[in-house]
Amino acid sequence: MDYTDLRSKIVFITEKEKMEKSIFERKAYALATYWMMKDIKIESTDMLAGNLEIGNISSTYPRNVEQEIDYLEKDNKIFRGEYDWILTASEIGLLTRAPGAHVIPAYDVLVRTGLQDKIEQIKKKMKESQSETEKYGFYRGEILVVTSMQKYIERYATEAKRIYEETAKENLKRIYEACEWIVRWAPRSFFEAVQLVFLAHMCVLDEGGSGSISFGRIDQYLYPYYQKDMEEGVLTHDEAQQIINALWEKISKCEKTWQNITLGGCDKNGRDMCNELTILCMKASSATRKDQPQVSLRVHEDMPEDVWRTAFELIKTGMGFPELYNDKITVKAKKNAGIHEEDAWNYAIIGCVEPAIGGKEYSHTEGIRINWAKLLELLLHGGTCHLSGKEWELEENHELNEFQDFNSFYEWYKRELVQFTEKICRYGNDASIQYARYWPIPFTSSLMQGCIEKGKDVTNCGTIYHNLTVNCVGVASVVNSLEVIEELVFKEKVIGLKELSNALKYNFKGYEWLEKKMRSCAKYGNDMPSVDNKIKELTKLFTDTLRDQEVYSGGKWQAGFYTSYFHATMGELTGALPDGRREGEALSSSLSPMAGTDINGPTAVINSANVINMEHFSNGMVLDMKFTPSFMEKREHQKAIQMLVEEYFEAGGMEIQFNVVDKETLLEAQRNPIKYRDLVVRVSGFSAYFVGLEKSLQDEIIRRIEQSA
Amino acid sequence: MRITNIQRFSLDDGPGIRTTVFCGGCNLRCLWCHNPETLRMDSKQMPIDELVKEIEKDKRFYQKSCGGVTFSGGEPMLQVSELETILRECKRRGIHTAIETAGNYPFEVLEKVLEAIDLVIIDCKAYTNEIHKKCTGVANEQILSNIEKLSDLKTTFWVRVPIVFGVNASFEEMEKIASFLKDKQIEKVELLPYHKMGISKYKKYGMNYSLLEQPEPSDEEMKKCYSILKRYGIAVGEDR
Numbered sequence: 046m047d048y049t050d051l052r053s054k055i056v057f058i059t060e061k062e063k064m065e066k067s068i069f070e071r072k073a074y075a076l077a078t079y080w081m082m083k084d085i086k087i088e089s090t091d092m093l094a095g096n097l098e099i100g101n102i103s104s105t106y107p108r109n110v111e112q113e114i115d116y117l118e119k120d121n122k123i124f125r126g127e128y129d130w131i132l133t134a135s136e137i138g139l140l141t142r143a144p145g146a147h148v149i150p151a152y153d154v155l156v157r158t159g160l161q162d163k164i165e166q167i168k169k170k171m172k173e174s175q176s177e178t179e180k181y182g183f184y185r186g187e188i189l190v191v192t193s194m195q196k197y198i199e200r201y202a203t204e205a206k207r208i209y210e211e212t213a214k215e216n217l218k219r220i221y222e223a224c225e226w227i228v229r230w231a232p233r234s235f236f237e238a239v240q241l242v243f244l245a246h247m248c249v250l251d252e253g254g255s256g257s258i259s260f261g262r263i264d265q266y267l268y269p270y271y272q273k274d275m276e277e278g279v280l281t282h283d284e285a286q287q288i289i290n291a292l293w294e295k296i297s298k299c300e301k302t303w304q305n306i307t308l309g310g311c312d313k314n315g316r317d318m319c320n321e322l323t324i325l326c327m328k329a330s331s332a333t334r335k336d337q338p339q340v341s342l343r344v345h346e347d348m349p350e351d352v353w354r355t356a357f358e359l360i361k362t363g364m365g366f367p368e369l370y371n372d373k374i375t376v377k378a379k380k381n382a383g384i385h386e387e388d389a390w391n392y393a394i395i396g397c398v399e400p401a402i403g404g405k406e407y408s409h410t411e412g413i414r415i416n417w418a419k420l421l422e423l424l425l426h427g428g429t430c431h432l433s434g435k436e437w438e439l440e441e442n443h444e445l446n447e448f449q450d451f452n453s454f455y456e457w458y459k460r461e462l463v464q465f466t467e468k469i470c471r472y473g474n475d476a477s478i479q480y481a482r483y484w485p486i487p488f489t490s491s492l493m494q495g496c497i498e499k500g501k502d503v504t505n506c507g508t509i510y511h512n513l514t515v516n517c518v519g520v521a522s523v524v525n526s527l528e529v530i531e532e533l534v535f536k537e538k539v540i541g542l543k544e545l546s547n548a549l550k551y552n553f554k555g556y557e558w559l560e561k562k563m564r565s566c567a568k569y570g571n572d573m574p575s576v577d578n579k580i581k582e583l584t585k586l587f588t589d590t591l592r593d594q595e596v597y598s599g600g601k602w603q604a605g606f607y608t609s610y611f612h613a614t615m616g617e618l619t620g621a622l623p624d625g626r627r628e629g630e631a632l633s634s635s636l637s638p639m640a641g642t643d644i645n646g647p648t649a650v651i652n653s654a655n656v657i658n659m660e661h662f663s664n665g666m667v668l669d670m671k672f673t674p675s676f677m678e679k680r681e682h683q684k685a686i687q688m689l690v691e692e693y694f695e696a697g698g699m700e701i702q703f704n705v706v707d708k709e710t711l712l713e714a715q716r717n718p719i720k721y722r723d724l725v726v727r728v729s730g731f732s733a734y735f736v737g738l739e740k741s742l743q744d745e746i747i748r749r750i751e752q753s754a
Numbered sequence: 755m756r757i758t759n760i761q762r763f764s765l766d767d768g769p770g771i772r773t774t775v776f777c778g779g780c781n782l783r784c785l786w787c788h789n790p791e792t793l794r795m796d797s798k799q800m801p802i803d804e805l806v807k808e809i810e811k812d813k814r815f816y817q818k819s820c821g822g823v824t825f826s827g828g829e830p831m832l833q834v835s836e837l838e839t840i841l842r843e844c845k846r847r848g849i850h851t852a853i854e855t856a857g858n859y860p861f862e863v864l865e866k867v868l869e870a871i872d873l874v875i876i877d878c879k880a881y882t883n884e885i886h887k888k889c890t891g892v893a894n895e896q897i898l899s900n901i902e903k904l905s906d907l908k909t910t911f912w913v914r915v916p917i918v919f920g921v922n923a924s925f926e927e928m929e930k931i932a933s934f935l936k937d938k939q940i941e942k943v944e945l946l947p948y949h950k951m952g953i954s955k956y957k958k959y960g961m962n963y964s965l966l967e968q969p970e971p972s973d974e975e976m977k978k979c980y981s982i983l984k985r986y987g988i989a990v991g992e993d994r
Contacts, residue, residue: 572811645762646762646763647762647763648762648763648771648812648815649762649811652811652812681765682765685763685765685771685819688771688815688818688819689763689771689815691818692814692815692818696814
């Protein structure tokens with residue numbers, strides 16, 4: 046059956062057939078139909094059953110902001126016109142919105158209890174809610190998707206058995222025997238546990254609309270199976286490595302999807318939780334060398350040397366894995382986002398770098414992203430976006446020559462940032478409430494803790510934790526720009542603010558002398574108090590503001606300071622800035638220094654980053670470090686870098702990651718992409734195939750690499 | 755103090771994570787020098803207190819890694835009185851100090867500041883005086899004598915031998931160097947393979963470079979040099 050045909054059948058189901066059912070049940074039915082009709086593919090060489098692709102089979106989030114607003118306005122006349130500004134904000138690059146997905150399903154619970162147990166649970170709740178229409182409908186939908194998943198797995202079992210009977214290949218026997226069992230029951234072996242997790246993941250992706258569906262702490266929840274099999278002598282270390290490698294290969298077939306796996310960590314008493322699987326998983330990445338899965342390592346004070354050593358072996362490959370997280374600070378940040386102590390210590394990473402509680406949290410971690418730099422640009426041009434010609438209404442109107450000193454301008458920027466944040470949070474609340482109505486996610490909900498207990502979908506606050514999120518882009522760009530304004534406009538007085546605005550409007554044409562001066566002002570990342578204090582103040586202002594905003598669900602607003610690829614895409618929509626950056630170029634990435642501006646080495650970068658208080662960065666942040674491959678080769682150098690990381694974490698750093706590639710290789714890959722098809726590099730919070738990236742992002746990475754030691 | 759550069763996160767100028775302060779001026783003229791900017795007269799004057807503040811910025815990394823500050827260059831001992839002041843300031847602040855020196859000055863000059871130096875790293879560029887004069891422009895008697903005195907005084911010190919094959923280094927010369935260094939109380943002897951990384955600086959400053967055709971030593975050549983040292987029972991720092 047060809048996909049277009051199947052998809053139109055599914056669309057028909059959700060939008061025309063079964064109209065007597067709720068949207069929730071229609072989506073459940075669509076997914077069930079998809080699993081019934083989809084082609085089952087098993088290769089005779091497969092080590093695991095299942096194939097990943099992003100299905101978005103029943104539309105689990107709106108296509109874009111326009112459609113989202115359409116839906117909001119559909120039945121709610123009160124919204125009509127109220128949120129047009131969101132459309133403008135999106136168009137001029139001030140805002141992006143990507144709610145949904147970004148979740149870690151409760152695979153840990155699934156492998157413990159199995160699917161039949163889940164069905165019994167749902168049936169029991171169904172009985173209890175017979176008088177409540179909506180809840181009863183929810184459970185009906187849940188029974189449908191879970192039993193459909195069982196039938197789907199049975200189809201894999203049947204197909205695997207069929208090919209086994211043709212080929213007599215042992216790997217297929219193992220697959221069909223495992224599938225026949227895990228259709229109902231909890232896994233009995235390491236292999237069955239891995240197979241169940243993978244099939245469940247495949248199902249979540251079939252339903253889900255975008256990437257960032259992540260695995261959580263796989264080395265923890267698979268460990269009991271590994272341990273038991275090893276003790277009973279039915280599994281060897283090499284066989285376990287092969288199974289994990291096979292899982293990695295399968296996951297990697299779905300490129301550019303931010304599927305994160307979290308390893309390591311300590312418990313609340315500081316006791317190390319690394320195990321043999323922690324090492325096996327990192328080795329699998331070194332062996333398979335693909336952009337998926339993304340690998341995160343939770344770091345703590347007593348992390349064993351062999352884990353560090355294996356981590357560096359992987360870092361050395363230059364793919365950007367693992368990203369390193371500081372347990373102490375991250376746990377604190379999640380607690381500050383309303384997570385209970387026990388759960389906070391169990392955090393894992395979603396997608397790029399968002400810390401979340403696996404199986405228990407649904408927080409739209411990429412729901413809102415705001416462009417600090419665009420806001421500054423608008424202040425400097427009286428609300429006019431010259432690139433698009435559109436006008437943006439600022440909260441206050443000021444003539445630029447009004448400002449007699451730097452502080453009064455700085456305070457204006459701060460007020461606008463605060464007000465815009467408050468405004469966007471109000472929108473976030475109103476929009477997110479509607480998701481339960483129009484974009485429920487039945488199957489994912491069946492796998493999350495709390496949903497079946499409460500009878501509510503993930504979009505309807507069914508999970509134990511449901512926060513909302515605002516991420517930021519252009520932070521270092523803004524801080525560097527403010528520093529230039531302070532130095533050149535108000536201290537040295539080489540140019541007035543109005544004329545500076547002109548220079549930016551014309552993208553420095555005729556103002557090359559100014560561009561040069563701007564580039565030589567102090568920049569964040571060089572251990573210079575004046576500019577570093579600005580980033581400290583502004584990030585604090587932002588997290589303080591978020592803390593005061595309400596979330597309709599009773600949760601908290603989370604701040605994120607990673608930029609994914611948005612520093613390039615939103616940079617394209619941003620005009621020239623006072624830090625000397627030209628119109629359309631990439632903005633600063635995450636909380637890293639602006640590409641090419643860190644000139645005092647890695648200790649200076651860390652000193653600068655440590656000025657920032659990260660205890661309220663509940664949605665994560667990124668700090669990039671780069672080293673050349675030849676530098677990373679030496680074990681002595683790796684140990685020195687380990688000490689840098691430990692110091693950075695000790696002093697309050699949250700996340701750090703490494704790019705290990707030289708500039709020549711990247712330039713060569715641009716010239717000759719076919720030859721470098723498999724080159725994986727760290728972008729910003731995620732790794733990707735370099736040749737598949739947009740040129741503006743490629744150029745930004747190259748500029749960042751230029752400052753390598 | 756006249757300096758040309760301050761390099762933080764130095765891993766190759768002594769133990770641990772260090773900050774290397776490159777001092778202006780030198781009384782040798784090594785053919786292979788990769789810091790020719792120290793030979794120019796325009797290195798900037800930095801007030802001592804400012805320099806100390808810079809060095810202190812990475813104190814927590816020194817403590818973590820048993821690193822510290824290294825005064826290099828050029829020849830730091832050409833500014834011995836300023837050097838003494840700043841070394842004492844660093845020691846007062848609990849910072850480990852090292853100097854990288856060619857050692858071409860009377861021992862008394864060094865002796866005066868020794869108590870403020872935790873580690874001396876001294877070069878031994880050739881044992882045969884003729885070779886030394888050809889490659890560096892100066893004789894080596896003072897340098898060799900200083901190495902002996904450092905050993906007699908049981909100072910903590912390392913010796914470094916640059917390996918520029920066919921210019922200062924040969925297996926024959928290595929035997930002579932090893933024979934000289936054996937039985938001296940040296941914590942570590944390091945061999946520095948010739949590299950081409952400094953050449954672009956010559957172009958930048960419009961200076962002449964005479965070793966444009968010089969190749970980097972091969973792995974075999976380096977291995978053999980190390981084995982010569984080891985044969986004499988010398989503690990070597992290999993594979994840095």
